[in-house]
Amino acid sequence: xxxxxxxxxxxxxxxxxxxxxxxxxxxxxxxxxxxxxxxxxxxxxxxxxxxxxxxxxxxxxxxxxxxxxxxxxxxxxxxxxxxxxxxxxxxxxxxxxxxxxxxxxxxxxxxxxxxxxxxxxxxxxxxxxxxxxxxxxxxxxxxxxxxxxxxxxxxxxxxxxxxxxxxxxxxxxxxxxxxxxxxxxxxxxxxxxxxxxxxxxxxxxxxxxxx
DNA sequence: GTCCAGCACG
DNA sequence: CGTGCGGGAC
Numbered sequence: 001x002x003x004x005x006x007x008x009x010x011x012x013x014x015x016x017x018x019x020x021x022x023x024x025x026x027x028x029x030x031x032x033x034x035x036x037x038x039x040x041x042x043x044x045x046x047x048x049x050x051x052x053x054x055x056x057x058x059x060x061x062x063x064x065x066x067x068x069x070x071x072x073x074x075x076x077x078x079x080x081x082x083x084x085x086x087x088x089x090x091x092x093x094x095x096x097x098x099x100x101x102x103x104x105x106x107x108x109x110x111x112x113x114x115x116x117x118x119x120x121x122x123x124x125x126x127x128x129x130x131x132x133x134x135x136x137x138x139x140x141x142x143x144x145x146x147x148x149x150x151x152x153x154x155x156x157x158x159x160x161x162x163x164x165x166x167x168x169x170x171x172x173x174x175x176x177x178x179x180x181x182x183x184x185x186x187x188x189x190x191x192x193x194x195x196x197x198x199x200x201x202x203x204x205x206x207x208x209x210x211x
Numbered sequence: 212g213t214c215c216a217g218c219a220c221g
Numbered sequence: 222c223g224t225g226c227g228g229g230a231c
Binding site: 039078 | 225226227228229230
């Protein structure tokens, strides 16, 4: 599994992504919850709906029905209200200060995040990588789909695939952040569920397997 | 009508 | 391992 050439091709094709798009670390965490099984365009509406209220004290205190109305466009809004409040309660343990959280080692933070209601492995690793600067490689549907079509043998479990990738590329925050962002871009432009293979930058390396 | 950046629960 | 959660884009 030689992944760096794939990264280089995607980087040359799409350019730097500078992900994740968020003004603050807390906004990033909120976005990670809201985008679960949801298109990002629907998340943007919700983020905008917060206006100047996108800070942890508001989410902690806000009436659930009011919060649900703000994030309605992201779907699963009743569940996501619970998740947002649970994640914010975890963040309170660090005085809503991302610098404090960053002092803690990554494995500890990951265990903590996974114990938060509504935070699974993908959401945890997204927060770790993009808000807390910890090198955990995010595995999402896009990652699996693209690697599968490229012909790699994909382990079934989330952590097996994550550890496999992490063991094969340099442990570098920038690389992890940019690589995941490029995977998302590639999945949206070409490697969709129904692939759009014309002008695909990875065409030469792809098995062109459909499903 | 169908599809889509997960997760918790039974 | 199957199901519920839910909106918006197409």
